[in-house]
Amino acid sequence: MPSVLPSGTPAPRLPGHIAIIMDGNGRWAQQRRRPRMIGHRAGARAVNRTIDFCLERGIAALTLFAFSSENWGRPQDEVDALMKLFLGALDREVDELHRRGVRVRFIGDRSRFAASIVQRMDKAEQRTAANATMTLSIAASYGGRQDIAMAARRLAEQVAAGTLRPDQVDEALLGQHVALADMPPPDLFIRTGGDTRISNFLLWQLAYTELWFTEVLWPDFDAAILQQALDDYAGRERRFGLTSAQIAAGKAAESALP
Numbered sequence: 531m532p533s534v535l536p537s538g539t540p541a542p543r544l545p546g547h548i549a550i551i552m553d554g555n556g557r558w559a560q561q562r563r564r565p566r567m568i569g570h571r572a573g574a575r576a577v578n579r580t581i582d583f584c585l586e587r588g589i590a591a592l593t594l595f596a597f598s599s600e601n602w603g604r605p606q607d608e609v610d611a612l613m614k615l616f617l618g619a620l621d622r623e624v625d626e627l628h629r630r631g632v633r634v635r636f637i638g639d640r641s642r643f644a645a646s647i648v649q650r651m652d653k654a655e656q657r658t659a660a661n662a663t664m665t666l667s668i669a670a671s672y673g674g675r676q677d678i679a680m681a682a683r684r685l686a687e688q689v690a691a692g693t694l695r696p697d698q699v700d701e702a703l704l705g706q707h708v709a710l711a712d713m714p715p716p717d718l719f720i721r722t723g724g725d726t727r728i729s730n731f732l733l734w735q736l737a738y739t740e741l742w743f744t745e746v747l748w749p750d751f752d753a754a755i756l757q758q759a760l761d762d763y764a765g766r767e768r769r770f771g772l773t774s775a776q777i778a779a780g781k782a783a784e785s786a787l788p
């Protein structure tokens with residue numbers, strides 16, 4: 531994990547890790563007087579376009595919020611149809627992703643998925659584990675609070691077992707137990723669909739992430755919109771709690787960086 535900007539090094543202008551809340555599938559379908567699932571299917575095509583773009587641009591990590599822990603509360607027929615869509619996408623896309631060097635992983639509570647889906651998730655992860663061109667993380671049955679709570683539980687278990695003292699628990703240690711702990715946190719967060727919320731996505735991991743929102747509905751998301759987000763990101767100054775002068779002098783203190 532990069533913790534210090536070496537003196538004199540300009541901040542990278544291309545985000546290494548992009549995280550996206552893909553919102554607006556339902557409204558996109560509604561605008562066309564079509565069932566919501568038509569919007570989700572169009573959303574799956576936008577996922578493919580986004581992966582293509584990130585691969586072309588050399589983005590190292592892409593994390594997509596596919597299904598939140600709260601989404602289980604949607605009407606059962608929509609949940610069932612989404613599961614079918616995920617299964618189909620897993621069956622169809624993993625070969626191609628593997629061929630292109632994409633490492634696929636899933637974050638979230640997979641115990642709530644049907645065994646057939648979990649099996650395919652495990653298989654996709656194992657098959658692509660050694661790939662290094664890009665890491666694609668799919669957040670499925672994921673919640674940011676749940677993520678932090680599970681990390682706290684793991685540390686509590688170690689304390690109870692006598693292998694960890696309470697005074698050893700700090701940010702760095704908790705941060706090692708949340709999802710995606712083994713990669714740099716997102717540089718750029720994008721949410722489509724017009725709402726300006728984080729909605730329980732990567733709460734811990736987004737602490738210093740640049741946030742970018744667009745009215746565009748997810749099925750309409752394309753290379754031009756993504757380029758707009760990248761251009762905006764490239765113009766921002768990331769200070770990690772420090773001053774502009776300190777950043778310019780390359781004095782980003784290790785403690786202030788994610």
Ligand code: FPP
Pocket residue numbers: 552553554555556557558570571573574577594595596597598601615616619668723748
């Ligand atoms: C939010 O739109 C979208 C979802 C809850 C599902 C996301 C799923 C996809 C983009 C499809 C394919 C994904 C993969 C990884 C294959 P919404 O339904 O909340 O839209 P609304 O706010 O307009 O109702």
